[in-house]
Every structure is written in structure tokens, then in C-alpha cells.
Amino acid sequence: MSHAFYADAWQKSKRRDRVWYQENLMPALLAAKERRAREIDASIALAEELLRTLEEPVAKPQPVPTHDIITSEDDSLMKPIEPEILNLLYGCTEKGAAQQYLKARNKKSPEDKFYFRLTTNWDYGWQQKQSRLKPRDVNRGRCAILRDTFYRKSNVAPDPPHYSSPAGGEFSICSEYSCNAN
Structure with a gap:
């Protein structure tokens, strides 16, 4: 319609x-x-x-003049392909060169391959790199407090000195009734 x-x-x-x-x-x-x-x-x-x-009388609408389209010599929709990626397609004599070219071409995002959005499917995520925010700490900072206070900064640390056994000297066995030194 x-x-x-x-x-x-x-x-x-x-x-x-x-x-x-x-x-x-x-x-x-x-x-x-x-x-x-x-x-x-x-x-x-x-x-x-x-x-x-x-x-009240209504004014008649004025027709809108049509716009003339100016054509250019280069009306391509895609940006030029890099020579190293083209070399995968044309310069390789091995079997599967087309698959290597397509994989290399697929690694690039659409905004790196095209000048503007061609389909409405590309509206979501177009130039997403520019608008990406830095990740922020979740749970309103509680994870950072736990990480900084509860966990050790380095890996497993040795036991503190008061945990070690006595070095040298005599030891005794004492009970509540007697104390015998060896």
C-alpha cells in the first residue's frame, strides 16, 4: 500500500x-x-x-518536488578488502582456500566491512565497540570488600612462627598431678 x-x-x-x-x-x-x-x-x-x-477553508497542500539523485562512479557498498585477506583467496593453490578466506573475512565485524548498515538485522550492535562501557563491579562493591579483606593477596603463605614446634631443648609431659621433665 x-x-x-x-x-x-x-x-x-x-x-x-x-x-x-x-x-x-x-x-x-x-x-x-x-x-x-x-x-x-x-x-x-x-x-x-x-x-x-x-x-474554515483549508489550504491546499503544496506538492513536494522530487529530488534528483546524483550518481557517483564508485557506488560500492563494501569497504575495500585488505590485500592479505584477498591473497588467501587468489594467491593460494591449496584446497580449501575459499573456506580460509571466508573464515578470515567473517572474523571482522560488519562495520569494518561495510560503509553503512545494509539490513535492519545490523541495527543492533552496529558500532558497538564505540559505545561499550567499562565493566563495573557488581553487588554494589561487596565483592571488592571480600576480595580485598578475606582472601590472601598472594598464594598460600607459610605458617606463622608461633605454630612451629619448639627448636631444641627439653620437653616435658605435664599432667594435673605431676610434672616430669625428661
């Missing part, structure tokens, strides 16, 4: 509404005033103003 069809249908709908208001609005308001259904003088004044604006 063309734009002209929708514009014409919209205009017909507006005309139909205007005719209905001109035929039915004022008689309905005057009948309500006679029945004294409610205070309706303000509504009648608004309806008369509306009908005056509907009866």
Missing part, C-alpha cells in the same frame, strides 16, 4: 468526522439544554467554536 492511499483514507476519515460534528453535535447539545440534564452552556460555546474552526 502506498503513502497516498493512507493519506487519502485519513482525509476521508477527517471529513466524515467533520460532517458528523456539523450535523449531530449542536442538536444534541441543544436537546440536552432543553431537558435541563446538566449545566451545558459552556459545552455549547465550545461546540460553536469547534464548528467555526471546522468550517
Whole structure:
């Protein structure tokens, strides 16, 4: 369907509404005033103003001139392919050169291969590198507090000196009744 069809249908709908208001609005308001259904003088004044604006002549629309398209010599949609990637396709004599070329070409993002978006599928993610935000710490900083206070900064550390066994000297076995030194 063309734009002209929708514009014409919209205009017909507006005309139909205007005719209905001109035929039915004022008689309905005057009948309500006679029945004294409610205070309706303000509504009648608004309806008369509306009908005056509907009866004003409408200016005819001016046609929009068509734009001339200027063609250029280079109307390619793709950016030029790098020589090292083209060499995979044309310079290789091995079997599977086309697959190597396609894999190398597929590694690049669409904005590196094309000048502008060609399909609506590319709207999401186009130039995503420029708008990417740095990752931030989640859980409102609680993970950073745990990481900095609870976990060790380096790997497993040796036991503290007070955990080690006594070096040299005599040891004794003591009980609550006697203490014998060896």
C-alpha cells in the first residue's frame, strides 16, 4: 500500500468526522439544554467554536518536488578488502582456500566491512565497540570488600612462627598431678 492511499483514507476519515460534528453535535447539545440534564452552556460555546474552526477553508497542500539523485562512479557498498585477506583467496593453490578466506573475512565485524548498515538485522550492535562501557563491579562493591579483606593477596603463605614446634631443648609431659621433665 502506498503513502497516498493512507493519506487519502485519513482525509476521508477527517471529513466524515467533520460532517458528523456539523450535523449531530449542536442538536444534541441543544436537546440536552432543553431537558435541563446538566449545566451545558459552556459545552455549547465550545461546540460553536469547534464548528467555526471546522468550517474554515483549508489550504491546499503544496506538492513536494522530487529530488534528483546524483550518481557517483564508485557506488560500492563494501569497504575495500585488505590485500592479505584477498591473497588467501587468489594467491593460494591449496584446497580449501575459499573456506580460509571466508573464515578470515567473517572474523571482522560488519562495520569494518561495510560503509553503512545494509539490513535492519545490523541495527543492533552496529558500532558497538564505540559505545561499550567499562565493566563495573557488581553487588554494589561487596565483592571488592571480600576480595580485598578475606582472601590472601598472594598464594598460600607459610605458617606463622608461633605454630612451629619448639627448636631444641627439653620437653616435658605435664599432667594435673605431676610434672616430669625428661
